[in-house]
Every structure is written in structure tokens, then in C-alpha cells.
Amino acid sequence: MTEYTPKERLSRALTGQSVDRMPAVCVTQTGTVEQMEACGAFWPEANSDAEKMAILAEAGHTVVGFEAVRVPFDITAEAEFFGCDIKDGTMEQQPSVVGHVVKTVEDIEKLKGYDLSEGRISVVCDATRILADKYGDELPIMGSMIGPFSLAQHINGDEWFMAIFTDEAFAFALMEFTTEFSIAYAQKMVENGADTMVIIDPTASYQLIGAEFYEKFVVPFHKKIIDAMHEVNVPVVLHICGDTTQGLALMESCGVDAISVDQNVDAAAAVANVEKAVIVGNLDPVNMLWNQTPEKIREQSQKVIDAGVGLLAPGCGTVSKTATMNLQAMIEVAKSHKY
Template structure:
């Protein structure tokens, strides 16, 4: 198994098969490594890369080549889905990711249901889909991770979020209609990505946390619609990673109900204990992005070694990697896993 390609290694882990060592990846989307250090060295930059498929693909290739992460991940933000559904977006700068500038609707009751919003040729979804195609042709042996913004986060990006949170309790029927609508579009987008070369889909839903929703709303609104999207992706044969932000204590017991192929967590969660509690889970994460930005390369390497010793299945940064993180710190992570993890199965 020492000759496994990055594609084969990640796929084997997601299929719960043995490997020579854990993959080390950074999916993209809310967990992307489009750092200023890489872009300054290559001259391939954002925000231009958010709008041009070839530039987006080139930046993904640059990240892979300079950092050592064993995947290609697109896009580099969490605004693509909401924009195509009507939100206004501030595209940011070289060092600042895009953000939602204005939600389109004041409440769930006002949402206008648009059919086919994710079809090829529509908005920035087309850019991301075309970038997946370019990447697949360029590096067929490297996994291409297509990223989705999860149903609740997308809904809270097209509806005023304060009103949306209130309506989770006061207008449940309409919120369910909106989340079903959003989820169907996410499935369509994901299936287009897969048809054009994406081999894994990663879902980040930072608004869908136990800290924000509480366990009852997480169970009623987060789990079913995450699973609706996951099932739609599984229907076309692709595996799914789901990232859960924040402290999971309030919703820990609900995590096995999410039908993804791997669960990624934030840095404060012990993946060793999570795996002890739920042995069937495939775990991913969760090296502190604060440590990656402000710690020493030796500290990063030691933390990476600990994650390997804890038998985390896929090694990755936790969410929110700063654009000011240095290439050297990231290489301390990737080189430790790639070169120093030979005793993983011993």
C-alpha cells in the first residue's frame, strides 16, 4: 500500500479500508488554504480566481504544490450557493475571503423558489464546476474536493439571519420548505461537480452547530437536511465529508445520525474520545488553525504527530485557516504526516 496515490489513499479511508497512513488534506470552502504566502509566490491571486475557472483551478494546484496537502479543493469561500440564490456578495481581497453583503429576503415567508438555479452556465456555480473539470484533467491521481455550504448556513445567507433563527421556532413549516428547497439545489450543484471531476464532496455548515441551534433544533433542522444532501450525493457514487464547527457537547449524541463518510471537527473536540465513543465514525481534523498561524513549526509538527498517534483517520486543519498562515507552518503539518507517520498501523 506504500504506492497508493493520494486519490486511492483518501478513497480507501472513506470506504473504511486500511491504508499505509492517514491522508493529510485541506478541503477548501470554509476550510481552504488559499493563503497570501502561496498567492504572492505564484502571482495567481484572489479575488480574480473566484470568477475565472482556469484561475480557480490554478490556485488550487498552487496550494497543492506549495503546501503538500494531498487534495485539490474548490471553491475558496462559502458564498457561491447563496449568491446564485439571490444574496449580494462582497468578493473580498487577496487576504480577505468573500462574505455575504446583503441577504435577499427578510423572512422565510418571502423566499421565492427558483428552479434549476445550479444548472451549468448559471452564476459562479458554473465557474466552480468548470474548475473541477480543469483539475480532473490536470491531476487525475489527486482527489478533487468540491465544497458545499450546508443547508442551514445557505438559508441563513439568503434570509436575514436574526429573523431566520427566530423562525426556527415560530415558523417551522416554512423554514422546512426553505431548507428542502436549498437542499435540493445543493444536491444539484454537487452532482454537477461530480459529473465534472470532483471525487469527494465536503459540506461545511458553520451555522448548524449545537452552540447556535441547541440540540432540539439541530436534530429537527440540521440532521435531516444534511442527510438529504448526503443521500443525493451518495446516489451518484461520491463520498461525503461533513464538518461540524464549535464545541459539539450539546449535539454529540446526534453525530452518528449524520450519514456522511467522515466527520470533521473543530480543534477543541477530542477526536480520540469521539472515536472511542462512536467507533464506526471516520474522523477528520483537527489541528488548531491558531497554532498554524501563531505557533512554531515544531509545535505544529508535534500536534500533527499526536493526531496520528490518536489514529485520526484523515489529518486536516480545523476550520478557519488564516490567510496569513505561512507555507512553512503548513509544510510542518503535511511533511510530518507524509514522512513521519509510518508507524501509524504498528
């Protein structure tokens, strides 16, 4: 069988084509303290400085061994871009959204006319360009963004969950706005060299909002983003936290290429619940990758592969204190697996 470059291998794996072996990638955040110490680029600065962001993303490849580079490391840049209050992160902890800016349709109107060359959105795109210029011929360049449902929740606050039940006009208006932004942002990342897109939509959970509301407020909006990416031949991975087992068929209905499942999902059940989508996951980032030995990680990695996943990866974002040797144990098993 042909031996592929990492870039070719991941693209083929995500689009259902034959490959020589499993790609060794992480579709969720990759930054760790050990990588920061090795490359000299640290959080929180690496969240807001393009050069440092690119250096730390590169360390996922040069220090750990992932066969891709990925930015950014957190999911607050989009909310910050629209004026939400952000609690600063630290070297070990990511920033979080603590203030919101939209209560009415009129508030949504005030956010329109944004400029994607400003704020941390621009920083992420600049980091993408730096990485693409250096690695784009060989490695996958993963762009990542928060999904439109979770962005709506960041912008509106916890009232968002009541809004989808009680005020459909407002809810649809906000989803249209966040989706339009998500498409524009994804396209800008692609223009800067991203060749794979990851949508992280943690609160768009079938388990949290149920089938009716997922089908109404999530599927059509994810489909718009995915269609826009497919128009430029960019495969899309969707990650939603929690036990998504019962919602996988609905998640797949948006046309996504791959679905990243977290540790609460039985990997074999996930594979059985989709028709075409590649299942990505799902080593527990806390109880396994952070807190176990390389030997245990290799053992569990093989079990996950035996369950039928298409890509072995963490079930959620990598814990910042995870040891490099633990991640390398997972990578070793992935690279040894022949399809």
C-alpha cells in the same frame, strides 16, 4: 502493504478501508498569500475566475504538498447565486454575505427555476473540471459547498434562527429548497470531476441550536445530500464549527463518512463519540498553524494523531497568512503516520 495513489488512499481512508499510511489533505479552504505569490493567482479574482481558481487550488498541491486539490475557497458563492449582497474579499480576506433575499415562502418560490450554468456556481464547476482533467487520475478532486442550514441563514439573515422556533412551515420550506439546490450543485460538481464532497455548515451547530432542532432541521437534510453522493460512490466530509463534541452522534446519524472537528473539540473525545465516521482535524488554524513554529506544529500534530484522528488537518479554514513551511510541517507528520 500495498502502496496507494493519493486518490485511492483518501477514498479508502474515508470509507473505512485499510491504507498504507495517512493521507495528507485539507478538507477546509486551502488558499494562502504565499501560494498566491508563488502561482500568480490571487484573491479576490481567484474566487470568480475558473482558471485562476484552479491555479490557486493546484498550488495547495504543487507549492504546499497536500495530496488533493480542492475548490472553492469561500462559502458565499451559493448566496450570491441567489442574489444576496456580498461584501467583496481582498487578497487576504474572503468575501462575506451582507444582504438577504428571502422573508416569506413566496420569496422562496421566486428563487426556483435557477440555472446552474450561471454565476460563480458555474465558475466552481469549471475549475473542478480543469483540475479533474489535469489531476483526476492521481489526486482526489474535492468539491466543497456551504451546507443547506447555513445557506438558509445566508438567504434569510439572522431571522433564520427565530424562524426555526416560531415558523416551522417556512423553515421546512426553506430547508427543502436549499437542500434540493445543494444536491443539484453537488451532482454538477461530480459531473465535472469531483470525487470527494465537503459540506461546510458552520451555523448548523448542535451547540448553537440544540439537539431537538438539530435533529429536526439538519439531520434529515444532510442525509438527503449524503445519500445522493453515495449513489454515485462519492464519500462526504461534514464540517461544523465550534465545540461539536456533544452533537457528534447526531451528526453521524445522517450517514456521513467523515466529520471534520475544529480546535474547540478534544480530538480523543471526538473519536470516542462516533461509531464509524472518520474524525478529521483538528490543528488550530490561528494559534497553531499561523502563529507557531514548524517544530511546535509537528509536536502538536503528533498529539492529535495519537488521540486517534483518522485524518490530520486544520480545525477550520486555513488562515491566508499561514506560512507554507507551517503547513508542510503538518503534512510531514501526516505522511509519516502508518495506520
